[in-house]
Amino acid sequence: MTELLQHIVNTLILGSTYALLGIGLTLIFGIMRVVNFAHGELYSFGAYALYFVGVMLGLNFFLALIVAVVLGCFAGALIEVVLLRPMRGADIDTTMLVMIGAMIVMQNGEQFVWGGVAKSVSTPFPELPLVVGSISVSWLRLFVFCAALALIGVSYLLINRTKLGKAMRATFQDRDAAALMGVNIQFIYMATFAIGSSLAAAAGALLGPVYVISPQMGNLASLKAFAIVILGGLGSIGGATIGGFLLALAEELGAGYVSSGYRDAMGFLIIIAVLLFKPTGLFARAERIG
Amino acid sequence: MNRLIRYVALAAFASVPLWLHDPYLLNAFITTGILIIAAMSLNLLLGYTGQLSLGHVAFFGIGAYTSALVSLGFDVELIGGIRVVHEPWPVWTGFVIGTLVAALCGYAVGKLSFKVRGAYFVIVTISFAEVVRLIALNWVELTQGPLALTSIPPMTLGLPGVGYLDFYSKQSNYYLVLAVLVVSYIVIQRLVCSRVGRAMIALKENESLAVSVGIDVTRYLVLAAVFSAGIAGAAGSLYAHYLKIIDPDVFAFLYTVTMVIMVISGGKGTLAGPIVGGLIFGFIPVAARSFATPEIQWILYGLLMIIIVFVLPKGIVPAIEKWFAASGARADPEPLQAKMHDAP
Numbered sequence: 001m002t003e004l005l006q007h008i009v010n011t012l013i014l015g016s017t018y019a020l021l022g023i024g025l026t027l028i029f030g031i032m033r034v035v036n037f038a039h040g041e042l043y044s045f046g047a048y049a050l051y052f053v054g055v056m057l058g059l060n061f062f063l064a065l066i067v068a069v070v071l072g073c074f075a076g077a078l079i080e081v082v083l084l085r086p087m088r089g090a091d092i093d094t095t096m097l098v099m100i101g102a103m104i105v106m107q108n109g110e111q112f113v114w115g116g117v118a119k120s121v122s123t124p125f126p127e128l129p130l131v132v133g134s135i136s137v138s139w140l141r142l143f144v145f146c147a148a149l150a151l152i153g154v155s156y157l158l159i160n161r162t163k164l165g166k167a168m169r170a171t172f173q174d175r176d177a178a179a180l181m182g183v184n185i186q187f188i189y190m191a192t193f194a195i196g197s198s199l200a201a202a203a204g205a206l207l208g209p210v211y212v213i214s215p216q217m218g219n220l221a222s223l224k225a226f227a228i229v230i231l232g233g234l235g236s237i238g239g240a241t242i243g244g245f246l247l248a249l250a251e252e253l254g255a256g257y258v259s260s261g262y263r264d265a266m267g268f269l270i271i272i273a274v275l276l277f278k279p280t281g282l283f284a285r286a287e288r289i290g
Numbered sequence: 291m292n293r294l295i296r297y298v299a300l301a302a303f304a305s306v307p308l309w310l311h312d313p314y315l316l317n318a319f320i321t322t323g324i325l326i327i328a329a330m331s332l333n334l335l336l337g338y339t340g341q342l343s344l345g346h347v348a349f350f351g352i353g354a355y356t357s358a359l360v361s362l363g364f365d366v367e368l369i370g371g372i373r374v375v376h377e378p379w380p381v382w383t384g385f386v387i388g389t390l391v392a393a394l395c396g397y398a399v400g401k402l403s404f405k406v407r408g409a410y411f412v413i414v415t416i417s418f419a420e421v422v423r424l425i426a427l428n429w430v431e432l433t434q435g436p437l438a439l440t441s442i443p444p445m446t447l448g449l450p451g452v453g454y455l456d457f458y459s460k461q462s463n464y465y466l467v468l469a470v471l472v473v474s475y476i477v478i479q480r481l482v483c484s485r486v487g488r489a490m491i492a493l494k495e496n497e498s499l500a501v502s503v504g505i506d507v508t509r510y511l512v513l514a515a516v517f518s519a520g521i522a523g524a525a526g527s528l529y530a531h532y533l534k535i536i537d538p539d540v541f542a543f544l545y546t547v548t549m550v551i552m553v554i555s556g557g558k559g560t561l562a563g564p565i566v567g568g569l570i571f572g573f574i575p576v577a578a579r580s581f582a583t584p585e586i587q588w589i590l591y592g593l594l595m596i597i598i599v600f601v602l603p604k605g606i607v608p609a610i611e612k613w614f615a616a617s618g619a620r621a622d623p624e625p626l627q628a629k630m631h632d633a634p
């Protein structure tokens with residue numbers, strides 16, 4: 001029982017960051033129809049940005065987190081303008097190849113700049129974990145959970161309560177109609193990619209100190225984000241949030257009770273199963289396979 | 291004309307070991323040749339049916355592991371205490387079984403995953419490849435996991451009355467790879483120039499229209515997947531017996547990316563495309579290794595990939611054909627249509 005509770009606590013913490021990754025990707029995929037293979041690289045970009053600002057420049061940890069998210073936002077906007085804007089109207093496979101190229105360049109760029117040795121970031125949180133009954137949680141992880149939840153809340157409000165969010169939702173539903181109503185599609189695309197990227201960077205910056213930062217950390221992050229999006233249904237923030245927690249739960253239970261070697265296989269098995277049996281995702285209302 | 295180019299190219303490639311004695315370059319030719327076979331198999335799916343499989347390396351790896359395990363033998367205990375012992379078999383049976391098992395996996399994956407299209411198909415295929423990679427990594431009893439399968443025997447062919455032919459030297463491996471490449475080329479050519487191939491192209495051009503004239507979508511897509519996976523498996527088997535060591539890294543996503551970029555840069559949906567693209571991308575690391583570290587090489591690779599998609603989205607071979615057609619049109623008003631799928 002204690003073991004199960006501990007797994008659930010771990011799930012909540014891991015799931016909150018997975019949800020951030022998933023929300024970022026579901027916005028990009030849903031609104032722009034871009035299969036963003038560079039998503040995982042923006043995740044590791046966030047982690048390295050935190051390392052650069054927080055450790056090398058010596059800025060306060062919390063400030064460094066904010067700077068990392070802002071840098072992720074700018075990096076996303078840059079990628080969108082340079083690589084995706086000229087590709088408007090190209091088919092989905094073509095843009096996917098461009099994003100794979102971007103992924104290769106970014107990952108090896110990180111390897112080149114930072115070297116292959118993993119970096120770790122120290123945090124201002126106490127070393128001793130918080131112990132409640134038989135469950136222990138480190139303060140850092142607790143902070144990660146709260147920060148991720150706050151960011152999920154912010155993105156939810158952004159999409160559902162602001163003018164920008166309304167324009168984004170309109171573009172998702174029908175791009176041409178939205179453009180006819182005066183929505184600036186180019187700007188919406190850039191904003192979408194920038195927001196998605198900053199959420200990925202936030203996930204990386206939050207998880208970076210929990211684990212270590214290495215150029216390869218983005219490899220699985222992209223695919224896990226896809227698993228989350230497919231699980232939750234396209235373009236649904238709520239779906240991506242729940243999908244993130246479900247993936248984390250599957251991984252935790254799989255690693256805990258089956259075999260830790262197959263931890264990362266859970267996401268892929270989920271993708272395969274969902275696409276084969278319920279291709280619209282668990283929470284999507286609209287048909288989406290086209 | 292096309293036929294002439296084909297024979298000249300074949301003669302040129304057949305002569306390579308006669309004048310090239312540098313083992314490093316010959317090795318580059320062999321590994322490039324193996325990757326070209328894999329790229330050709332991917333082209334069958336991507337170029338002719340229009341389905342982008344980013345898990346293609348799974349079939350390559352399955353072929354490699356199956357072939358290596360058949361020729362090495364194994365002893366595993368399955369769930370429920372059933373013990374499976376396999377004595378080593380001759381290497382050529384490994385090649386055949388590796389090809390067949392890969393084709394069978396192609397059938398299963400095709401049957402299941404052609405329910406979805408586009409981005410979802412891509413994700414399913416990647417997931418499949420990652421699951422297979424994790425199995426290769428974690429089923430240590432069978433695959434040795436990260437310790438790799440070592441001392442895989444070189445390819446041997448038993449010839450009745452003559453004795454054994456073994457492919458140990460680089461020269462002999464070169465000719466082996468060339469032979470498999472030519473056979474794969476002919477198989478793919480036969481397939482795409484037949485009724486089946488025309489059905490596949492029809493599916494790529496307009497699926498709803500193809501369905502409306504009575505083409506059985508799933509059947510043809512699965513057929514393409516079976517051939518494609520089988521040829522990729524054969525390439526994987528060659529790879530295992532040439533390198534004599536394989537580890538779970540053979541399932542790396544970057545190998546699939548390499549195959550895709552070979553197909554796209556050369557020209558998807560043309561028979562010569564994967565060969566041209568394969569030669570370019572197979573030899574970029576050779577050319578770049580004198581001045582660039584591996585990271586820089588990969589960065590160049592990625593940039594080149596982006597540039598090719600931007601500048602030559604249809605690939606090199608169609609661009610050349612178009613150029614030839616444009617310059618030939620003045621002298622020789624032969625209709626263009628007939629040439630389209632009959633490229634060298």
